[in-house]
Amino acid sequence: RGANAPDYLSGLNPEQRAAVETTEGPVLVLAGAGTGKTRVLTTRIAHILATGRAYPSQILAVTFTNKAAREMKQRIGMLVGGQVEGMPWLGTFHSIGVKILRRHAELVGLKPNFTILDTDDQIRLIKQLIQAENLDDKRWPARTFANMLDGWKNKGLVPNDIPEGDARAFAGKGRQLYAAYQARLTTLNACDFGDLLMHPIALFKANPDVLAEYHRRFRYILVDEYQDTNVAQYMWLRLLAQQPSRRQGGDAAISTLAGKIGASRSAPNIPSAARQGRPAVAADAAPPRSEPRSGDSVSANKPQQINICCVGDDDQSIYGWRGAEVDNILRFDKDFPGATVIRLERNYRSTGHILGAASHLIAHNEDRLGKTLFTDSPDPEDPKVEVNAGWDSEEEARAIGEAIEDLQRREDHNLNDMAILVRASFQMRSFEDRFVTMGLNYRVIGGPRFYERMEIRDALAYFRCVCQPADDLAFERIVNTPKRGLGDATVRLLHDYAREREVPIIAAAGEMVETEELKPKPRNTLRGLVADFRRWSELLPTMKHTELAEQILEESGYTEMWQNDRSAEAPGRLENLKELIRSMEEYESLPSFLEHVALVMDAEQNSEMDAVSIMTLHSAKGLEFETVFLPGWEEGLFPHQRALDEGGRSGLEEERRLAYVGITRGKRRVKIWFVSNRRIHGLWQSTIPSRFLDELPEAHVEVMEANTSYGGYGASGFGGYGASRWDGGNAFKESSYKTPGWKRAQAAQAGFAETPSRHGSDGWAGGRSREITYDAEPGS
Numbered sequence: 001r002g003a004n005a006p007d008y009l010s011g012l013n014p015e016q017r018a019a020v021e022t023t024e025g026p027v028l029v030l031a032g033a034g035t036g037k038t039r040v041l042t043t044r045i046a047h048i049l050a051t052g053r054a055y056p057s058q059i060l061a062v063t064f065t066n067k068a069a070r071e072m073k074q075r076i077g078m079l080v081g082g083q084v085e086g087m088p089w090l091g092t093f094h095s096i097g098v099k100i101l102r103r104h105a106e107l108v109g110l111k112p113n114f115t116i117l118d119t120d121d122q123i124r125l126i127k128q129l130i131q132a133e134n135l136d137d138k139r140w141p142a143r144t145f146a147n148m149l150d151g152w153k154n155k156g157l158v159p160n161d162i163p164e165g166d167a168r169a170f171a172g173k174g175r176q177l178y179a180a181y182q183a184r185l186t187t188l189n190a191c192d193f194g195d196l197l198m199h200p201i202a203l204f205k206a207n208p209d210v211l212a213e214y215h216r217r218f219r220y221i222l223v224d225e226y227q228d229t230n231v232a233q234y235m236w237l238r239l240l241a242q243q244p245s246r247r248q249g250g251d252a253a254i255s256t257l258a259g260k261i262g263a264s265r266s267a268p269n270i271p272s273a274a275r276q277g278r279p280a281v282a283a284d285a286a287p288p289r290s291e292p293r294s295g296d297s298v299s300a301n302k303p304q305q306i307n308i309c310c311v312g313d314d315d316q317s318i319y320g321w322r323g324a325e326v327d328n329i330l331r332f333d334k335d336f337p338g339a340t341v342i343r344l345e346r347n348y349r350s351t352g353h354i355l356g357a358a359s360h361l362i363a364h365n366e367d368r369l370g371k372t373l374f375t376d377s378p379d380p381e382d383p384k385v386e387v388n389a390g391w392d393s394e395e396e397a398r399a400i401g402e403a404i405e406d407l408q409r410r411e412d413h414n415l416n417d418m419a420i421l422v423r424a425s426f427q428m429r430s431f432e433d434r435f436v437t438m439g440l441n442y443r444v445i446g447g448p449r450f451y452e453r454m455e456i457r458d459a460l461a462y463f464r465c466v467c468q469p470a471d472d473l474a475f476e477r478i479v480n481t482p483k484r485g486l487g488d489a490t491v492r493l494l495h496d497y498a499r500e501r502e503v504p505i506i507a508a509a510g511e512m513v514e515t516e517e518l519k520p521k522p523r524n525t526l527r528g529l530v531a532d533f534r535r536w537s538e539l540l541p542t543m544k545h546t547e548l549a550e551q552i553l554e555e556s557g558y559t560e561m562w563q564n565d566r567s568a569e570a571p572g573r574l575e576n577l578k579e580l581i582r583s584m585e586e587y588e589s590l591p592s593f594l595e596h597v598a599l600v601m602d603a604e605q606n607s608e609m610d611a612v613s614i615m616t617l618h619s620a621k622g623l624e625f626e627t628v629f630l631p632g633w634e635e636g637l638f639p640h641q642r643a644l645d646e647g648g649r650s651g652l653e654e655e656r657r658l659a660y661v662g663i664t665r666g667k668r669r670v671k672i673w674f675v676s677n678r679r680i681h682g683l684w685q686s687t688i689p690s691r692f693l694d695e696l697p698e699a700h701v702e703v704m705e706a707n708t709s710y711g712g713y714g715a716s717g718f719g720g721y722g723a724s725r726w727d728g729g730n731a732f733k734e735s736s737y738k739t740p741g742w743k744r745a746q747a748a749q750a751g752f753a754e755t756p757s758r759h760g761s762d763g764w765a766g767g768r769s770r771e772i773t774y775d776a777e778p779g780s
């Protein structure tokens, strides 16, 4: 058959080919990083199209990001020679969900032109509802409720389904508020992000005829990154795949598949289609048709088959904190009886050293099925995984910048071939600053650049008003942030007043509070704010600018706003604010810092140009680069303190999977960094190398000489202070982190507070807390 196989099949190995050609029935491809799962999905779609099994509009294909969807579309086009006239149902869960909802909006009480709420609108609405219930919205913050809503919707729970404990939340009004919120959205002809799945699920359940229409339409369903689907996504898929949703009996399901896959670690890797005696479907089984038949269905009369193919890797499940359930992948063969399970073991992406390091690291997780990965092309010339030590984040950024330029020169690398993957978004700042200084092109993927983040822009707006009282745009940005009852109406009055007299708004505000033009309440608030700005401006020439900046954020209530915020992003935002203050230290004054920021913001961000990518580990999923830099491998940052505090062992294991994802993004080079000092809150804190460094195998790792300009340990390599604490894993193994008290001792040493809360009890602005928290959210 090989000789006659179409081009797109010829490069595949036998297991990949089985995954492509087993088009009928449920298929699960469960395989490690870089084994070609995504490539299999793409080729499978090409195959389905090329053999006339379905039209593009009959294929439902789900990717994790919009970018991945675009790339997949392009590659399918290339494989089948441009005959694809669009794949309307290839996209993310959300983009497909919104499309379905627009078609049937009436069935859930919406009009087809419904709006999708952004977070601000959502919070405002929830706050109104909380107040309408006569609850104090200080005690019962809207953001906390928004967070709970998100959790319920990730789990696919409607108001009547939520657990009793949750229903009793919010002074016993949890359920009531949820129901009221949904009713309000309907009145507004709006929905939130979670509803993009919840509404389709509800309408499919209530309207079997509509569901049947989709059953006829979607002949083939394909899902990438299946390990990171949440319960709602799972329910939605099951409905479309014609299986009644069943969430019970999970443990049995897991052991079934674990038995089948995990226990057969040493068994020969036979594609299970063959193992189960099922013939793989030949590429030429169905002759391509040139004439579309009437209707949109190829085989409306045949008994329905569930042709679903999911691919994933339990070791890359990194969204548990956002409701993803790795169980979904583990129970696949229970949900879809007779599923063909295919394993891929050959990695086409990375060198033997990279695979060796990643496999050894992930083997420290207990909760996994276990897989082997091998490469056919180990090369003695391949560089080992590098571990580098630095003094602090500035040096880390400088050294990585130099390494990038060096690779560009020596190895003829494009900048596009290189990526910096950080654990927390605040880490991006030092790289962005450094690269702007060096004139090195970079782009931030999966989120705004550091200085473009909402909280940073807000903070900068405060500083701008202090330095430049005529900055109307800045003032408008923060006049009611945090919310202080100076709404649109007040701002409009201010505007009119300012325009009439041709003065800046702050000045207008100063005058207006002395008149009767504003109602007493906003007038008093505004008077306070104007006085604040005057005081801060007066302090500007004398006070140390970092202290003043901190004071501004504290006194304005801005820091407090995020401290009271219970959303998943809030701790990261606080961390970014700390980093902002930290980064100011290098500048003489607030104005010179603002000038620097303006220059950084102006740096070009063009998707066509050759540029180094900077992104969080979370957004790097599925991607690959010639060279990957992994900075910040220090205890508390990676693994992230919050994951340890809140998640215990499973939190640690998710962090380790994140490390696995990071390492396996590299094709040829992986360069890990840790620094001995992170400057937190203006204070030097010595840090401890990440335990993950200890978990890397010596055979595949090279510890680099510290080539630092700093005296401490420069000359003596690893014999001196700081970096010496990591000596390839030996020192640390003895004081094993499993020992009780380990964490406490380490935390104390590293200057971490032990507060298990999300962002500490006294926050950062008071200057006492030494707790470090990090942002887990990609692109928040």
Ligand code: ATP
Binding pocket: 011, 012, 013, 016, 031, 032, 033, 034, 035, 036, 037, 038, 039, 040, 313, 316, 347, 348, 349, 621, 622, 623, 624, 664
């Ligand atoms: P991840 O788990 O990181 O998402 P993956 O399993 O989806 O990885 P792919 O991204 O599909 O892996 O493939 C990894 C790399 O290997 C890609 O560059 C892909 O083109 C290449 N590759 C996959 N299969 C083959 C093959 N049979 N021959 C040559 N190259 C291949």
Ligand code: MG
Binding pocket: 037, 038, 039, 622
């Ligand atoms: Mg992939």
